Amino acid sequence: MNDNLLAVPLWDAVTAQPSDVRGLHERDTLIISATQIDGLWVILSRYGDDIWQLDGFSSNVPACEKRMDFNLVPLVFRAVMKAMMYRYLRRGRRGGSRPKGSSMKSFFYATLPFLRHLAALKLNHFGAVTPMVCAVYVNTCKAYRQISRHHGKPLSQRGLEDRLKAVEALYELSQYTDDRMPMHPWPDTSAKALAGLTRLGAQESKTPLMPDDLFCSLFERAYQQVERGQQLLDLRDALHALTVQRKGQPYTTVNVAKNRHLDALGWEGGLKTLNKALIDLRTACYIILASTSGCRNHELANVQSGSHLRTQDNQGTVFHWMRSSSNKTDEGIHHWMVPEAAVRALRVMERWALPYQAMITAELLRRRRSNPSDSQIVEANKHRHALFLGVAQGGDQVRTLCNATWNCYLKAFVKDCGLSWNLSSHQFRRKFANYAAHSRFGDLRYLKEHYAHWTLDMTLRYSMDDSWGQHLDLELYTDIQTELDGIKLGVVDDWFGDSPLAGGYGRTLKQWQREPQNLLIFKDHASMLKSIAESTAIRSNGHAWCTADNDGCIGNTLERTRCGNCNNAVIGSRHTAIYQRLYEELKGLLHCPDIGDGGRQRVERDLTRCHDVLTQLGMHLETPLA
Numbered sequence: 001m002n003d004n005l006l007a008v009p010l011w012d013a014v015t016a017q018p019s020d021v022r023g024l025h026e027r028d029t030l031i032i033s034a035t036q037i038d039g040l041w042v043i044l045s046r047y048g049d050d051i052w053q054l055d056g057f058s059s060n061v062p063a064c065e066k067r068m069d070f071n072l073v074p075l076v077f078r079a080v081m082k083a084m085m086y087r088y089l090r091r092g093r094r095g096g097s098r099p100k101g102s103s104m105k106s107f108f109y110a111t112l113p114f115l116r117h118l119a120a121l122k123l124n125h126f127g128a129v130t131p132m133v134c135a136v137y138v139n140t141c142k143a144y145r146q147i148s149r150h151h152g153k154p155l156s157q158r159g160l161e162d163r164l165k166a167v168e169a170l171y172e173l174s175q176y177t178d179d180r181m182p183m184h185p186w187p188d189t190s191a192k193a194l195a196g197l198t199r200l201g202a203q204e205s206k207t208p209l210m211p212d213d214l215f216c217s218l219f220e221r222a223y224q225q226v227e228r229g230q231q232l233l234d235l236r237d238a239l240h241a242l243t244v245q246r247k248g249q250p251y252t253t254v255n256v257a258k259n260r261h262l263d264a265l266g267w268e269g270g271l272k273t274l275n276k277a278l279i280d281l282r283t284a285c286y287i288i289l290a291s292t293s294g295c296r297n298h299e300l301a302n303v304q305s306g307s308h309l310r311t312q313d314n315q316g317t318v319f320h321w322m323r324s325s326s327n328k329t330d331e332g333i334h335h336w337m338v339p340e341a342a343v344r345a346l347r348v349m350e351r352w353a354l355p356y357q358a359m360i361t362a363e364l365l366r367r368r369r370s371n372p373s374d375s376q377i378v379e380a381n382k383h384r385h386a387l388f389l390g391v392a393q394g395g396d397q398v399r400t401l402c403n404a405t406w407n408c409y410l411k412a413f414v415k416d417c418g419l420s421w422n423l424s425s426h427q428f429r430r431k432f433a434n435y436a437a438h439s440r441f442g443d444l445r446y447l448k449e450h451y452a453h454w455t456l457d458m459t460l461r462y463s464m465d466d467s468w469g470q471h472l473d474l475e476l477y478t479d480i481q482t483e484l485d486g487i488k489l490g491v492v493d494d495w496f497g498d499s500p501l502a503g504g505y506g507r508t509l510k511q512w513q514r515e516p517q518n519l520l521i522f523k524d525h526a527s528m529l530k531s532i533a534e535s536t537a538i539r540s541n542g543h544a545w546c547t548a549d550n551d552g553c554i555g556n557t558l559e560r561t562r563c564g565n566c567n568n569a570v571i572g573s574r575h576t577a578i579y580q581r582l583y584e585e586l587k588g589l590l591h592c593p594d595i596g597d598g599g600r601q602r603v604e605r606d607l608t609r610c611h612d613v614l615t616q617l618g619m620h621l622e623t624p625l626a
Contacts, residue, residue: 014031017030017031017090018090019087019090019091019176020083020086020087020090020091020176020177021047021082021083021086021087021177022083022176022177022178027047027048028046028047028048029046029047029048030046030047030086031043031045031046031047032044032045032046032047032049032052032053032054032086032089033045033052033053033054033055035055035375035378036378037372037373037374037375037377037378038372038377040373042373042375044375047082047086050069050070050071051067051068051069051070051071052067052068052070052085053066053067054066054067054068054101054104054105055101056100056101056102057100057101057102057327058102058298058301058302058327059298059301059302059382059383059386059399059400060297060298060301060302060400060401060402060403060406061102061298061402061403062399062402063379065105065402066101066105067105068085068104068105068108070082072112073112073115074115074116074118074119076119076124076125077115077118077119077124077126080125080126080174080177080178080179081111081115083176083177083178084170084173084174084176084177085104085108087173087176087177088104088107088169088173089104093169093172093173094172100327102327106162107166107169110162110163110165110166111166111167111169111170113141113163114137114163114166114167114170117136117137117140118133121133121136125179126170126174126177126179126180126181127179127180127181127182129181129182129185130182130183131183131184131185131186131187134167134185134186135186137167138164138186138194141155141160141163141164142154142155142160157195157196157197158195158197160194160195160196161191161192161194161195161197164185164191164194164195165191165192167185167191168184168185168190168191171183171184171185207426207427207429207430208422208427208430209427209430209431209434210421210423210427210430210431211421214419214421215291215431217417217419218287218413218414218417218419218423219287219288219291221284221413221417222283222284222285222287222288222291222413223284223288223341225277225280225281225284226281226284226285226288226341226344226345226348227344229281229284229285229348229352230348230351232274232277232278232281233278233281233348233351233352235262235265235267235274236274236278238261238265239258239261239262239271239274240355242254242257242258242261243258255271258271259271262274278352279409280413280416281348281352282349282352282388282390282409283409283410283412283413284345284413285345285346285348285349285352286300286388286406286409286410287410287413287428288341288342288344288345289303289322289338289342289345289346290425290428290429290432291428291431291432292338292339292341292342292432293322293336293337293338293342293432294336294428294429294432294433294436294479295322295324295336295429296326296425296426296429297403297406297425297426298326298327298403299324299325299326299334299336300324300388301386301388301400301401302324302325302326302386303322303323303324303346303349303386303387303388304324304385304386304387305350305353305357305385305387306350306385307322307323307324307346307387308320308321308322308323308343308346308347309321309323309335319337320337320338320339320340320342320343321335321336321337321338322335322336322338322342322346323335324336346387349387349388350387352387353386353387353388353389356389356390356391356398357384357385357386357389357398359391359396359398360380360383360384360389360398361384363380363397363398364377364380364381364384367380382400383398383399383400386400388400388401389401390405403425406425407423407424407425410423410424410425411423411424429479430479430483433479433480433482433483434483436480436483437480437481437483437484437486437487485533485534488533488534488536488538489529489530489533491533491538491545492529492532492533492536492538493529494572494574495509495570495572496509496513496525496528496529499572499573499618500573500616500617500618501570501571501572501616501617502564502571502572502612502613502614502616502617503544503545503563503564503565503566503569503570503571503613504565504566504567504568504569505547505566505567505568505569505570506545506569506570506571506572506616507616508567509570537549541560541563542578543560543563543571543575543578543579544563544566544569544570544571544575545569545570545571545572546563546568546569547568547569547570548568561582561605561606561609561610562609564609564610564612564613565609565612571613571616571617572617573617575617576614576617576619579610579613579614579617580614580619582606582610583607583610583611583614583621586603586606586607586610587607589603590603590604590607
């Protein structure tokens with residue numbers, strides 16, 4: 001029987017294995033990873049292998065990145081590193097859960113610089129690692145300058161913390177081996193503190209926010225391509241039919257026929273241009289879905305055919321949802337609310353992916369005929385119904401595109417649009433959260449109808465049953481709240497600038513600001529802004545900032561000029577143009593002969609209110625009824 005086939009259920013075999021390898025002489029046969037093929041478990045890696053195949057990765061991770069190569073470890077530490085990684089795989093860190101493949105791999109590669117540091121110091125066992133040795137390593141990391149595209153730059157605070165946290169993990173895990181680190185690497189501090197991430201105001205790495213004008217241009221170009229996607233796929237399918245008809249003819253002959261067919265249909269540029277347009281169509285669909293759902297790259301990679309569903313509330317409002325799986329939580333399947341633009345992109349991609357899905361089906365048939373125990377059968381099955389597929393360079397194997405490949409396509413798409421921005425896939429989630437937060441403030445400039453659903457206090461009871469809550473991307477709400485907090489902080493910062501404010505609450509703020517004793521209760525300006533932003537309900541109704549706890553005031557809807565004297569309103573310089581335009585329009589209405597006495601009185605009242613607001617904002621106007 002093949003040594004890599006299990007005669008007993010995997011769970012029984014793995015459960016029987018020890019938690020660590022101390023005192024264990026026959027350790028090379030321990031199971032590291034296995035996969036199930038048609039009900040039969042096949043072992044992928046054993047302890048004695050120099051390369052461990054890992055599992056638990058999302059489908060957008062290529063096979064070459066799902067392994068740990070112990071040949072990269074200095075020889076003197078190879079045995080103990082295997083012992084530590086095995087312990088980590090079986091039990092995880094203290095107080096934590098067992099790691100997934102991505103965590104295993106990240107930890108492994110984060111330890112390599114430290115192990116090479118020890119080898120350079122001529123140390124050959126962990127028992128010789130002292131806090132002084134670790135302190136030298138800290139200084140080495142701080143002095144390190146990166147190469148490649150980060151040429152000359154030091155490690156970021158997060159990058160430094162990752163390296164130092166790996167040393168802390170080595171200390172903990174080495175206690176379960178025969179070669180223990182005798183002391184904590186830095187007994188009186190931590191990796192976070194050494195990296196400078198515990199001080200007040202320490203810089204956090206943050207995803208850059210795409211400018212609105214660039215994002216709108218990018219989205220518009222992408223949506224234009226999605227709109228003509230079905231016609232493009234018609235051309236592709238017509239060429240496929242032509243290929244079937246000419247089966248057996250030379251490749252060049254078939255290509256000539258294809259180009260003639262495209263010319264006859266009015267397509268310019270021939271096959272090369274069409275193939276590029278099809279690749280761009282896939283990128284355009286990705287941009288639409290990433291922009292309107294807030295999904296991460298791996299969550300879009302997990303989207304499969306038939307992932308769209310719809311619900312309807314009691315008032316007949318239709319909600320569209322996109323189903324996928326997320327590796328960020330153990331819940332697995334999640335649903336993201338999407339607009340009709342995203343539904344159209346999904347429909348295009350379902351058709352776009354059909355030939356690629358067929359190639360995977362053909363690959364599965366070949367592999368089953370050749371070797372029913374081939375571990376790649378499981379891998380290929382993971383991608384069989386995916387949408388965002390591609391052919392690996394230099395071969396005919398179809399797999400889900402990885403994140404690095406997506407970033408290349410996205411950058412090329414931006415360049416083709418004539419834009420200048422270093423775009424990467426994770427920036428779309430940040431932009432989604434930012435726009436969703438802006439929708440709360442009423443000043444969303446794009447996709448307004450969709451983002452109106454994403455208010456921070458939104459309830460979904462009409463569109464789903466109670467059990468659905470666990471299937472939503474709740475972390476996305478946290479991201480939206482973070483963006484909302486940042487917007488609120490910026491609004492409050494504007495209030496306490498030098499510009500005048502109108503509205504009842506605006507005038508109160510300025511009066512309060514002029515009293516020095518009021519400011520002394522805060523330790524600094526930043527603390528004051530943060531406290532007020534967190535304690536004040538702030539939203540925009542378009543013509544003022546409303547700080548009321550609810551939106552029942554008619555100043556938000558029917559009688560907008562009421563905000564000028566409302567104790568909950570703050571009117572700033574950004575609203576000046578609105579009141580100027582309203583003021584001029586009201587002056588024109590004042591002399592209309594057919595509005596009656598009641599109409600004239602209302603115009604006079606609103607004219608006076610606008611005049612008072614503009615005066616408080618620093619404008620010099622004539623008497624409103626002059």
